[in-house]
Amino acid sequence: MESTSRTMEIAKTIINQINYADRSALMAWGANSFCAISESKEFEGGVSFKVSGKVHKGWIKVCLRWVDDYTIIFINKNREVVKTFEGAYCDMLVPVIDWIEGK
Template sequence: MYYINKVSLYNHNNMEIAKTIIEQIRYADKWALMAYGSSNFIALPESKEYQGGLQFQVNGFQLKGTVRIQLKWIDTYSITFINKTEEVIKEVEDVYCDELISILDYIEGK
């Protein structure tokens, strides 16, 4: 089980979205989060563009930094890869849940 930190603008829906993202990743590949060296999970708040999301730290071969997965109102994800100097390295829009692992494998250089 992964522990998700609560954000200051926490509400029940934010936590459910973050948990669902983790479940979708684990369903596709139960070892992926461990392989990415994932830690410090944070539920992201709702905004004008997003219903909520999940942010976590990774320690992969290709990326050592932060991954932000945000659920758009049209039910697709936006995935942002951020390095340790907080520079956006890669952004992928309109990702469906069954594509999460193939996009997240960028962390491992696949």
């Protein structure tokens, strides 16, 4: 039970950080189907969501690394990783995703 609440807490924190940086970002990316990512050897947790932006259509995974930064993974509709951005901090989430989106 403890790990489930921690997993949800991390996912909600990431969504809140994105909303804090830009209230309309998630809407602009067409974000939906949010899913918390469980702890692993590589990641403390994270969140994934489906997007239908201008450039990237598929999924975005924002994973919190144990060293307290994020790895952002872009996955296309064929479930192939098309781009990975490592070493992002919370204030970089929106600019990095916008950059991949071609804004």
